Amino acid sequence: xxxxxxxxxxxxxxxxxxxxxxxxxxxxxxxxxxxxxxxxxxxxxxxxxxxxxxxxxxxxxxxxxxxxxxxxxxxxxxxxxxxxxxxxxxxxxxxxxxxxxxxxxxxxxxxxxxxxxxxxxxxxxxxxxxxxxxxxxxxxxxxxxxxxxxxxxxxxxxxxxxxxxxxxxxxxxxxxxxxxxxxxxxxxxxxxxxxxxxxxxxxxxxxxxxxxxxxxxxxxxxxxxxxxxxxxxxxxxxxxxxxxxxxxxxxxxxxxxxxxxxxxxxxxxxxxxxxxxxxxxxxxxxxxxxxxxxxxxxxxxxxxxxxxxxxxxxxxxxxxxxxxxxxxxxxxxxxxxxxxxxxxxxxxxxxxxxxxxxxxxxxxxxxxxxxxxxxxxxxxxxxxxxxxxxxxxxxxxxxxxxxxxxxxxxxxxxx
Numbered sequence: 001x002x003x004x005x006x007x008x009x010x011x012x013x014x015x016x017x018x019x020x021x022x023x024x025x026x027x028x029x030x031x032x033x034x035x036x037x038x039x040x041x042x043x044x045x046x047x048x049x050x051x052x053x054x055x056x057x058x059x060x061x062x063x064x065x066x067x068x069x070x071x072x073x074x075x076x077x078x079x080x081x082x083x084x085x086x087x088x089x090x091x092x093x094x095x096x097x098x099x100x101x102x103x104x105x106x107x108x109x110x111x112x113x114x115x116x117x118x119x120x121x122x123x124x125x126x127x128x129x130x131x132x133x134x135x136x137x138x139x140x141x142x143x144x145x146x147x148x149x150x151x152x153x154x155x156x157x158x159x160x161x162x163x164x165x166x167x168x169x170x171x172x173x174x175x176x177x178x179x180x181x182x183x184x185x186x187x188x189x190x191x192x193x194x195x196x197x198x199x200x201x202x203x204x205x206x207x208x209x210x211x212x213x214x215x216x217x218x219x220x221x222x223x224x225x226x227x228x229x230x231x232x233x234x235x236x237x238x239x240x241x242x243x244x245x246x247x248x249x250x251x252x253x254x255x256x257x258x259x260x261x262x263x264x265x266x267x268x269x270x271x272x273x274x275x276x277x278x279x280x281x282x283x284x285x286x287x288x289x290x291x292x293x294x295x296x297x298x299x300x301x302x303x304x305x306x307x308x309x310x311x312x313x314x315x316x317x318x319x320x321x322x323x324x325x326x327x328x329x330x331x332x333x334x335x336x337x338x339x340x341x342x343x344x345x346x347x348x349x350x351x352x353x354x355x356x357x358x359x360x361x362x363x364x365x366x367x368x369x370x371x372x373x374x375x376x377x378x379x380x381x382x383x384x385x386x387x388x389x390x391x392x393x394x395x396x397x398x399x400x401x402x403x404x405x406x407x408x409x410x411x412x413x414x415x
């Protein structure tokens with residue numbers, strides 16, 4: 001556990017736009033799935049455009065907002081320059097729209113969108129790394145933040161290089177570097193970030209303590225080794241090396257899942273609320289994605305690759321992020337609007353600030369959509385895929401309404 005102080009927490013008005021925009025991108029992203037074919041491969045520009053919309057507009061937007069709050073609080077130092085976050089989200093928003101438009105409409109737009117995204121992320125990296133320079137207690141979370149952000153820098157540089165290849169004719173083998181770009185961002189940045197932050201959030205929300213952290217420490221170093229190994233295998237064109245790197249990353253994920261089970265077994269809070277149920281689906285999806293990915297490596301079947309990516313992104317990433325929003329947003333709103341009133345008047349409990357019925361509907365529709373859409377991708381059935389997408393759209397709509405409800409709760413208290 002860690003203490004929370006306003007000395008370290010950034011202004012709530014700075015954080016809120018990240019959650020607003022991220023949830024809107026998530027809703028629109030689910031709608032855009034209606035225009036994708038389950039037979040489309042990972043080289044299809046429509047798929048690439050959607051992936052960047054989802055990863056940048058939803059995932060990165062939410063992660064950046066959460067990191068803006070959690071990093072200074074966890075490490076107990078103030079931001080190097082907190083005002084930078086007021087320009088990060090507009091740049092990331094504009095860059096994401098332009099990049100997706102580049103894949104969907106005209107490749108000539110891609111370099112411009114890529115440059116704006118690059119600037120946004122470099123600003124984020126600069127503030128984060130300069131903030132961490134002041135840290136004296138180097139925990140696993142601090143290590144993961146540093147390592148993941150360095151991988152993010154490498155990932156966005158390779159991505160910008162490919163954007164120049166598509167939009168400006170730079171002589172780059174996109175087929176060769178696409179895998180490295182995905183591994184650097186999804187394995188090196190997103191997965192390591194989740195590993196580090198979950199060691200704070202899972203014990204905090206589940207009231208777990210005194211557990212062995214050996215598996216997650218091993219997972220951390222194994223993931224770093226796997227990502228670096230994959231990158232250098234890409235540079236020298238060593239296909240077997242790429243396969244071995246994937247095996248290392250799968251072993252890292254296995255160790256991390258073992259750590260999650262340990263935390264779950266030692267938790268004091270036994271209630272399976274919307275957060276806990278989202279974690280079950282999210283981590284179950286991660287396990288399924290890893291199994292499907294392993295089958296893909298043995299069969300080279302596009303269906304297994306796309307269904308693995310489906311359960312990784314729609315299942316693991318989405319459910320983990322959305323599930324945590326049900327905890328993070330009420331806490332931030334309470335901290336901003338009600339903590340000064342403690343002892344002066346009656347204040348709500350965090351449970352009162354959760355739209356339970358909307359959250360339940362979001363979970364039901366999203367879970368069913370994930371399963372049905374994933375089966376549709378695996379067997380190449382368009383009707384099943386579209387049916388799953390329709391359910392996901394309904395779930396995303398309830399998620400957006402839930403975020404809106406939570407962010408506006410007690411709004412008059414801050415006026």
